Amino acid sequence: MDKNELIESLKKIVKPYIQDEAAFENLNEDTDFINDLKINSANLVDVILDVEDEFDIEIDNEAMEKMLSVKSAMAIIETKLAEK
């Protein structure tokens, strides 16, 4: 999966949980889930559970704590996919 495909699937996953439409329209690697998209902490858990389902991977606590931006989410997804 290339970077753009990965960003597109992340965009689909976060869409139901975002508050900031403008930040969502401009979503890129540097977008922060909490500060830019204004996703709350409970919905961040939903994002992570949806990522697990979408990519058939398991996110542990350590990875979860790092998963705060599009860039870090992409890195974690790529690492977990490579481990499969």
Added chain:
Amino acid sequence: MTSEEIILNLPYQHPFLFVDELVTVSDNGIEGNYTFKNDEYFYKGHFKDNPITPGVILTETMAQIGVVCLGIHLMGNDISVDNKPKIALTSQAVDFYLPVYPNDKVTVISEKEYFRFNKLKCKVKMLNASNELVCRGSISGMIK
């Protein structure tokens, strides 16, 4: 933690504590009950001369028994007198079927959907003393 200890660790008190007793507690779910007293503060206004338990209070009762009590059980030894649970309701969707009047006893039955990264999501239902469905829905909260 025993049922009594779970109730003691709840961050509520009169007039906003809606848990009398926990009947069963496991890692997958919980069952408890509460009897609405005749003189609950909200009956004075809901409704004028016609006391009926507000839906938000039924939702609160389901959340206190079904999510917060279960969450305290799941947190286990992470909760103590010195480390009180910090909780926040994060979402709920509830359908209501029957009214609840003063002195009615209700039973709340909750099934855990998941507890991950401090978020507890449950399927919760409330039954009246005749075992009829009063309300049911999905409630989530964060606990740590």
